[in-house]
Structures are given as structure tokens and as C-alpha cells.
Amino acid sequence: MRYILGLVGAVFSVVLLISFFSNVSTYWSSPPPKTAEEEFHLHPKHLSLASDGPLGKFDKQQLQRGFQVYKEVCSACHSLSQVAFHNLEGLGYTEAEIKAIANQWPTEVPSVNPETGEPATRKALPSDRFPAPYANDTAARAANNNALPPDLSLMTKARHGGAAYVYSLLTGYRNQPAELLKEFPAAKTPQGLHYNPYFANLNLAMPPPLTSEGQVVYAPGNPKPTVDQMAKDVAAFLVWTAEPNLPNRHATGIAVAVFLLFATVLARLAFLNIRNQKKATLVRETGVLEPENQAKSKRAKRKAGIDG
Amino acid sequence: MSFAWAKPYEPKAPLMRWLDERLPLPRLVYGAVGGGYPVPRNLNYWWNFGILAGLFLTIQIVTGIVLAMWYYASVDGAFNSVEHIMRDVNGGWALRYIHMNGASFFFIVTYIHIFRGLYYGSYKAPRELVWMLGLVIYLLMMATAFMGYVLPWGQMSYWGAQVITGFFSAFPLVGEPIRVWLLGGFAPDQAALTRFFSLHYLLPFVIAAVVILHIWALHIPGSSNPTGVDVKDEKDTLPFHPYYTAKDGWFAAGFLLVFSLFVYFLPNYLGHPDNYIPANPLATPAHIVPEWYFWPFYAILRAFTVDFILPAKLWGVLAMFSSILILFFLPWLDKSPVRSGNYRPVFKRFFWLLVIDVLILGYCGGAPATPLYVGLSQLAAAYYFAHFLIILPLVSAFERPLPLPDSITSAVLHHETEQGPAGTLATGRAAAE
Secondary structure, rough: OOOHHHHHHHHHHHHHHHHHHHHHHHHHHHOOOHHHHHHHHOOOOOOOOOOOOOOOOOHHHHHHHHHHHEEEEEOOOOOOOOOHHHHHHHHOOOHHHHHHHHHOOOOOOEEOOOOOOOOOEEEOOOOOOOOOOOOHHHHHHHOOOOOOOOOOOOOOOOOOOOHHHHHHHOOOOOOOOOHHHHHHHHHHOOOOEEEEOOOOOEEEEEOOOOOOOOOOOOOOOOOOHHHHHHHHHHHHHHHHOOOOHHHHHHHHHHHHHHHHHHHHHHHHHHHHHHHHHHHHHHHHOOOOHHHHHOOOOOOHHHHHOOOO | OOOOOOOOOOOHHHHHHHHHHHHHHHHHHHHOOOOOOOEEOOOHHHHHHHHHHHHHHHHHHHHHHHHHOOOOOOOOOOOHHHHHHHHHHOOOOHHHHHHHHHHHHHHHHHHHHHHHHHOOOOOOOOOOOHHHHHHHHHHHHHHHHHHHHOOOOOOHHHHHHHHHHHHHHOOOOOOOHHHHHHHHHOOOOOHHHHHHHHEEEEEHHHHHHHHHHHHHHHHHHOOOOOOOOOOOHHHEEEEEEHHHHHHHHHHHHHHHHHHHHHHHHHHOOOOOOHHEOOOOOOOOOOOOOOHHHHHHHHHHHHHHOOOOOOOOOHHHHHHHHHHHHHHHHHHHHOOOOOOHHHHHHHHHHHHHHHHHHHHHHHHHOOOOOHHHHHHHHHHHHHHHHHHHHHHHHHHHHHHOEEEEOOOHHHHHHHHHHHOOOOOOOOHHHHHHH
């Protein structure tokens, strides 16, 4: 039995080593060609938001600005299917304001004509989710050079880097570097795509959405709407759409951690109490002349050379 | 129960006497985790992880039952029902994050529990069945976790299901029909999702049943201990309650604190962002990776790249299944009569090599399949098989163990871990012969 198993182990190991050496020799004889993505793809820039860290909360002023950017720029192509108008309460809008926002939303909600039963549309209500800009994926692709604009509700949770990635992507558009074209002439950005080093394959179907300062006009008292500021604001807004319960989660977490810390300390003290009783019993059972039992403290034990 | 000096249950309150005479439930609890179960007095903190695994199984079952009240197992509705739980259900986000991270922590404590067993020789006679039942639990956990990960019907759910059920198609002739039969279709779809949900709800209760067998089998010889020396008399043991209930209690509270930091402050750290994208059968993710707890096995699967007699994929699948199945033979592969790694200098070195090896496999399994990571996992996988099937039997045949302490009590008093006063003590080898 052990010999059979030993043989099985030897077979697996040998096949693995054969695989290893063929892997090494392939690598040696024809190393995989370098790709433009490997060399020119960038990790997201640093972005700090009010919602970061264990005590992070949302900056509602910033979320409102971010919502404004979504409404005036992103919503032309991107849906926000998980969020309802009434959720905007979390941004500090009043009920009347939300009603007005829903009522004036450019896309209407699909419905049924109550008289004819024909498909129709109606104005959005606070209870509705944000209506999608296109009737379906095919329509979205048809309008966007066959690229499908993704839903933005969960965007900051669905990409490595989260909000920092969104911010970097929005501010990362640039001309293709000359070094890239020199090294990889075949990697020239194709017609209809846009070079962006923060995007995984460097070329993105979305044209730069935020192009000039003042593209969105912020209410007085807000920072200047530079491209950088608008990108930050909309990234913060998308953190909220992905997880509106985030401040609640942080607050609960602090309470839970404090409770558990307290419980741990109390339980630990109770345990030490029991352990000391058990030690006393052991001393009685084994006799006080045991050197271990005579040493009263850790220091005494070290001196007596008991605790190696 | 295990030892002659285990105290029988004596009900104090009249109500308990009344109950005990009719249904000896209090007696059962007392004998299992009360004063009626004598435990070696020298257990260290590595022995706390069995109870923690039980705790996480309970957390998973409780949160899972509530989540199932809101979850909707449909390819069109599953993803949105999970988001509904996260956004609109009272405390739903907490339930889901606890369940999601609870799965990871269940695996963390189980892995520590398994490696504790490997180091201290807990799989050796007379505890072979305890070990094997534990492996059955582990296999059931893997099946349950895999099917649970499919339920949110995100991109990784879908493509993970595609890849993992694809293992079966590696087998010639019968493989593809088996895969289609398991999925209820040619690709993961409504039939697969509904049956995975059904089984994901069923298997935790099967796990609970096997846990009972695991504990039952454990309570016959009693717990092992860090010296690996058998219990000789009453002085070597303590009643489980109150000493070990208190020790398990404070440690569990501390461990839950660590767990809660993940749940409330890093809930998505152990997950993959692609699972927040709804499943799309037409768009394959750039890197399909399973959850982190499967990474070592995923690395072994991908390590076979050469069609040597059999196709590489079949080698990979066979090796991956074998990597767990060989653990069932461990009690007979490691013949050394000394249980604890503390007294086995050669074994100890190979044990730590194995730990590093599995960590490397885990890292490579989560990394993209570049030549570097594949090469590294090829070497690491070769060591994994050599360790259990070749090195361990040889070490147990040729190693000269250190002298064992006379008894658990004398080990406690003299702190004999590395070398005891050799004069009076027989070596483990001599003791066995």
C-alpha cells in the first residue's frame, strides 16, 4: 500500500518536473514577447475621500456635486439601475427636491397606456429607480460604436482600485506616448478608441467625458469645477451608489469592536482566575518541593533556570 | 466517556433530575463539553481552532437561513436580490457581509486546525477516524463554499462554475455527460443555479451531522495534546468545564473581534471585484480565479502543462483531487510511533517546509498564469506530493526521535518540549518497540 502510494507520488512529481523543465526551456528558447499593456498600464492615482478609513463618512456636499456631474454628463450613456430617486435623501435632498429631480429627469419610465394598453412612458416618480438611457443593450451598443456603457451603480466595488480607479480613468486620457508607438507600432490606438493608461488594455471606447473646466456649473460656495474636481466628486458619488450604507457600517463596526474588546478582556480575566485556581490545585497535588512550584514568579523561574 | 475518572452527571436542580430521568440531554452535554469530559491539561492555543470552526459553522447556518428568506435563485433576479439585501433589507448588508467573510474565516480556522493536526500527529492511532471524518467535513465545506459563491450570479460566480464543473469534462468518455448532468445543461444556467441553491442549503446540515460524528469519535480516545504522550492518570487531565470553556470563551471573543474588523471595515478585501458585475455568459473575465481558499488546489491544477501520456488537463484534475484524497492515507503513510512534531527533529523541518510550500501554492494559484508563477507552482506541487507520499514514509522509518516525557504532568512541570532530562526517560523509539 505504501509502495503504491509512493509510486503515485513519484509519478505526479515526475510529471510536474517534466512540465517544469518544458516550461523553462520554452521560456528560454522563445521568451513571451513584451506587451504594451505590461509596460504602459498604470496603477490608479491616490485619491482620498471623506468616506475612507474606519471612521469615514460621506461628504454630502461633495456627493451632491458628484450627482450633478452624473446627471449632466454620465447619465447620457450610463444607467444607475440599483439606485432609486428616493435614495437621494442620503445626499441631503428634501422630498420636494427629489420629486422635482424625478419629474424633470430627461429619460422617462416605461409604462402602459391605461386606455389602450399600448406600451408608453411616463415621468419618473421618487419610488422609481433611475431610468436607463437606452431601451436595451442593443440600442446602447448601436449608439456607442458597438461598445456597451456599463451600469455605474456598483462601479467602485466592481473594479480593482475602486474610487481611485474611476478618478484616475476620468483624468487619465492623453495622447499615446511616442515611446509606446516606437516600441509597439502595432499597438497604435485604433480608430474610435481613446488612449488611457489606467484602462487594462490601454484603449477605451468611452471618449473623454470631462474635458473642460466649468463643463458642469456648481452652485456658489462650491470648489471650482475643474476636470480634476469633477472627477473626484463623481468618484465620491459612485462610492455612495455602490454602498449607501457605508457610514452605518462603519458606526456599527466601531460599536461591535468596542463591545467585543470589552467581552474579550472580561472573558480573559475570568479565564486567568480559573487558571490560577487550577495551578494552585496542581501545586497541592505535586508537592510544594517541586522547583517549579517553589518559584513564585516568572523572574524567580528564570533565575532558577526552569524556564529555558 | 473516555477515561475511568470522568465524572458521571449528577443533577443538582430538581428540574434537571426530572429531565435527566426522562431524556438524558443534560447528561449528554455534561459528558461532551461539561465536567464529564476530561481533557489533557497541557493543550496550547492551537487546540482552540476546532471550537472556532464549530462557531463559524453556526454563524454561517444562522446568517444563511435569514439570507435565504430574501435571496431569489433566478438567473434574472439573483444578482439584484443580493443588492436588494445589501441596500433595502434591514441589517441586510451586515448579514451578507458576515456570511461572505464568515466563509473565509471558516476556512482560515479550518486550515489552522488541519495543520495543527498535521504537526502534532493527531491523525495517528487511535484517532484515524477522527482525522478522516474531519477530511470529509473539509470536502463538504469545499463543495458548499463553491456552490455558495455561484449564488450571487456575478461574473466570477458564473465563470467559476464554468471552470470548476469543467474539471469533469477532463475525464475521457464519461466526463462530458457527467458535466452536463451535474449542471442540468451545457453551461451554467437556471437549472444549475437552482440546484446549487438547494444543495448549498442542504450541505451545511450534512456538515453539522458529520461534525457530531467527528466529536463522537474524538471523545472515545479523548483529545490529543502537544506532547503526544497518552494520558496516564487523572493528574494529566482537567474536566473540560470550567478551564477549557473559559479558555475557548475568551479566545473566541478575541477571534470574533478580528473577524468583525474584516466584516465592518474590509468587507470586500477577501473577495474579487468582478463578482460585483452581473454574470455575462458572453464576456470572459481577464483572469478567472476561485476564492482564496481554493488557490493552492487551483495552482496544482494549472501546474500540469505537458501532455505526458495523458492530456495535461486530466493530469491536473487527477492531481488536484489526489492532493486531498492522499490525506486520507496519512495515518498509514506516517508510521512513526511518536505523535508530536516537538519530538521529531527531522519531521519538524519538513513540516515547516510543507507550510511554506502550501503558502507558495496559494500565492501562485491566485496570481495570473505567467511562466514564472506556473513554474513556481510546478516545483511547489511536486514537493507537495513528494512530501506526503515519499518523504513522510521515509522520515518515519529513519528518524531518531527525541526522548519523550514520562507523562503529561511531568512535561507541564519541567517544560520538556525540546529536550527532557534524558537519563530517566525512554526514547520514543524504544518505547514503541
